[in-house]
Amino acid sequence: MLRTDPDRIRRSQLARGESVELVDKLISVDESRRQAIAAYESARAEQKDLGKLIPKAQGEEKTTLLARTKELSELVKTNESAAKQLEVEFGELMLGVGNLVFDDVPEGGEDDYVVRETIGTPRDFEAEGITVRDHLDLGEALGAIDVPRGAKVSGSRFYYLTGVGAELELALINLAMQTAIANGFTPIIPPALVKPSAMEGTGFLGQAADDVYRLEADDLYLVGTAEVPLAAYHSEEILDAAALPMRYAGYSPSYRREAGSYGKDTRGIFRVHWFDKVEMFSYCDPEDSQAEHQRLLGFEKDFISKLELPFQVLELAAGDLGLSAARKYDCYAWIPSQQRYREITSTSNCTEFQARRLNIRARFANGTAPVATLNGTLCAITRTIIALLENHQQADGSIHVPVALRPFLAGRDRLVPRPTAGAQGQQR
Structure with a gap:
């Protein structure tokens, strides 16, 4: 496409707010690389031909052929080296080109999303005579969230889920996994x-690299989402097209440096360095990717609805997409203490972008080709707990338990605050 339709790539880069000049640089390097390869192959072919003539040549003719052979040897080395260097340069430049954004994705940046759907109606707490408390007040009263000890042990943006808080996480994980399995996903602990x-x-090593934790001594990375190990699960493999779509649901911790978020959402557990998450991942035929994207979004909407939460579905603008996404939807739940909707899940169509990089292909009727990959968060634990506590708080400080969660919480329909001198005790 870089050679046949570079304007398509330029449009995508422009929509993302990224460098269009990068496309021109790539075209130039690609052309230089191809010229070096052609020069190498031409010199190598002549070198082989002369190698056949030299044994038969004599006198001045042989001297001339040997001299030419020496020249060709240098040309072969020079052009081979140039081609290899240009190949490396081309690869490095190509890593900076994001996936091709669909032409109908909204234009703009972070604030230019489009609300596609609003589901449910936020409660009128004032009419109920309830003074809204935020998730941290509610969580501490329940003995469910302990931020001070999280900071003491690990630093800022860390926490403990204790007692019913830990039970609530396990309940959400079990409900999410049960939901995923019922929808045809294979569960994975990656x-x-x-x-x-x-x-x-x-x-995740392009524009998002600053937000990633790296273990330098081992040259390993802590994942920010199970999307990474799920995507790499079939790397360097050729899949059976008849088996597509192949859907996985991965439960894992997620680690994020939250670079650039200083001063944002510092209270409670909304923006933290570690949280657990259940992530959906799908490998499918590229022709089915847009329909599969809607299916993943549908699974997310159904799950949030099971939790009896009011929420909105947003389509992100091109300038707010990650490097690998061609289109992305976020689900934002209503947060009463903030009087606004905040992100709790997302789903992205990465088309063939990740599969090309990871060399994941399938044997289709017309040949072997890359598959499409898609991802979607079914449940990000901390933000889901925030939405549950705040939306389901009652006048007496208890928390209504959605019907779908009750089987995983010993049938309880309420979470009740503990006595002040309860399990959390007193810190010196």
Whole structure:
């Protein structure tokens, strides 16, 4: 496409707010690389031909052929070296090109999303005579969230889920996994440490590199989402097209440096360095990717609805897409203490972008070709707990338990505050 339709790539880069000049640089390097390869192959072919003539030549003719052979040897080395260097340069430049954004994705940046749907109606707490408390007040009263000890042990943006808080996480994980399995996903517990090739292949070492934790001594990365090990699961493989779509649901911790978020959402557990998450991932035929994207979004909407939460579905603008996404939807739940909707899930169509980088193909009727990959968060634990506590708070300080969660919380329909001198005790 770089050679046949570079304007398509330029439009995508422009929509993302990224460098259009990068496309011109790539075209130039690609042309130089191809010229070096052609020069190498031409010199190598002549070198082989002369190699056949030299044994038969004599006198001045042989001297001339030997001299030419020496020249060709230098040309072969020079052009081979140039081609290899240009190949490396081309690869490095190509890593900076984001996936091709669909032409109908909204234009603009972070604030230019489009609300596609609003589901449910936020409660009128004032009419109920309830003074809204935020998730941290509610969580501490329940003995569910302990931020001070999280900061004491690990630093800022860390926390403990204790007592009913830990039970609530386990309940959400079980409900999410049960939901995913019922929808045809294979459950997976993936590794949370991956090689650089997995991070690079999924697109997390480009614009998102500053937000990633790296273990330099081992040259491994802590994943920010199970998307990474799930995407790399079939790297360097050829899949059976008849088996597509192949859907996986991965439960794992997620680690994020939250670079650039200083001063944002510092209270409670909304923006933290570690949280657990259930992530959906799908490998499918590229022709089915847009329909599959809607299916993943539908699974997310159904899950949030099971939790009896009011929410909105947003389509992000091109300038707010990650490197690998061609289109992305976020689900924002209503947060009463903030009087606004905040992100709790997302789903992205990465088309063939990640599969090309990770060399994941399938044998289709017309030949072997890259598959499409898609991802979607079914449940990000901390933000889901925030939405549950705040939306379901009652006048007496208890928390209504959605019907779908009750089987995983011993049938309880309420979470009740503990006595002041309860399980959390007193810190010196």
